[in-house]
Amino acid sequence: MADTAPERVKLGVSEISKTFRVRNAPGDPATLLPVLRDINFDIYENEVVSLIGESGCGKTTLLRIIQGLIRHDAGTISVDGKEVNSPGRDRGFVFQQPSLLPWRTARENVEFGLELHGMAAEERAARARKLLALVGLEHSAEQFPHQLSGGMQQRIGLARALAIDPAILLMDEPFSALDAQTREVLQKELLRIQAQTRKTILFVTHDLDEAIYLSHRIIVLGAKPGRVKEIITVPFPSERPELPLMRGDPAFQAIRGRIWELIRNTPASN
Numbered sequence: 001m002a003d004t005a006p007e008r009v010k011l012g013v014s015e016i017s018k019t020f021r022v023r024n025a026p027g028d029p030a031t032l033l034p035v036l037r038d039i040n041f042d043i044y045e046n047e048v049v050s051l052i053g054e055s056g057c058g059k060t061t062l063l064r065i066i067q068g069l070i071r072h073d074a075g076t077i078s079v080d081g082k083e084v085n086s087p088g089r090d091r092g093f094v095f096q097q098p099s100l101l102p103w104r105t106a107r108e109n110v111e112f113g114l115e116l117h118g119m120a121a122e123e124r125a126a127r128a129r130k131l132l133a134l135v136g137l138e139h140s141a142e143q144f145p146h147q148l149s150g151g152m153q154q155r156i157g158l159a160r161a162l163a164i165d166p167a168i169l170l171m172d173e174p175f176s177a178l179d180a181q182t183r184e185v186l187q188k189e190l191l192r193i194q195a196q197t198r199k200t201i202l203f204v205t206h207d208l209d210e211a212i213y214l215s216h217r218i219i220v221l222g223a224k225p226g227r228v229k230e231i232i233t234v235p236f237p238s239e240r241p242e243l244p245l246m247r248g249d250p251a252f253q254a255i256r257g258r259i260w261e262l263i264r265n266t267p268a269s270n
Ligand SMILES: Nc1ncnc2c1ncn2[C@@H]1O[C@H](COP(=O)(O)OP(=O)(O)OP(=O)(O)O)[C@@H](O)[C@H]1O
Pocket: 020, 021, 022, 033, 035, 053, 054, 055, 056, 057, 058, 059, 060, 061, 062, 206
C-alpha cells in the first residue's frame, strides 16, 4: 500500500440514493424501503478502503450499484472520471463464495473472463499462470475446485478478478466464510498482493479488525437508510505486522472503539 497520500480519484461515488419497492406477500401493496441515502465518497488510486456497518445497512446494495448490477435512483458512479451505469471490465469482483466452475481447472477458471473478452488461448494461459503464481497457487493450476480447500478457492477467485486487470477491485466479505486461521493468512496475502499490483480496492466486511488491518480508510455506514456516518483514516504504515500483534496497539484499539461506537449508535433517520 502507498505510504504517501494517494491523489488520483479511481472511484467516485456521488449522491447515491436507492429505494426498493417491497411486498410482504403477493397481492399486498408495495411499500418503499429506502436503503441508501446521499452516499458520497472518493477512493484514490492504490488505496484500500473498507465499508463497514451493521447487517442490512446497504453495503452489498452499494457494491452492486458500483458494479452496475443494480440501478440507483439518484447520483453518479464514476471510474477514472467516467460515469458508469452497467458492468464493465474496469471493475473486478470477489464474492463471499468464489463460485468457481467445477468442470474447469484452477487455470481455466482464471482464464474465464479473458476468454469472454476474446484473448488468444496461449496469451490467456500465460496470464492465468502468472496470476496463479501471484496468489501462491502455481502448483495447483491444473487441479479442479473440488480438489482445493476453501482458502485456495478464494485465492482463485481473486486471481480471476485480477485477470481482467480492473481499475478497481470490489470485494464483498471475501474471507467471511473461511476459518479464522485461513482468514488471517489471506488477509496478510491480500496486503502483499495489493502492494505488488497496486490495485485500488473497496472491501466490504463485518469484521472491525479486518477493516483496520487492511485499509487506508474505513467508511462507516449508518442504517435505515444507509448513509456515511464517518470516514476514518487508519494511521498505520503500509508494512504491517501480523494482525494479532497489531491488536495490542493503543491506536488500533482507539480506532476499533470509535467504529464500534458509530455502529452501535445508529438511530433510524427516516
Ligand atoms: N432486491 C431487493 N429488493 C428489495 N429489498 C432489498 C433488495 N436487496 C436488498 N434489499 C434490502 O435492502 C437492505 C440492505 O440490504 P444489503 O444486502 O445491501 O445490506 P448489507 O449491509 O449488505 O447486509 P449484510 O451485512 O447482512 O450482508 C435490506 O433491508 C435488504 O432486505
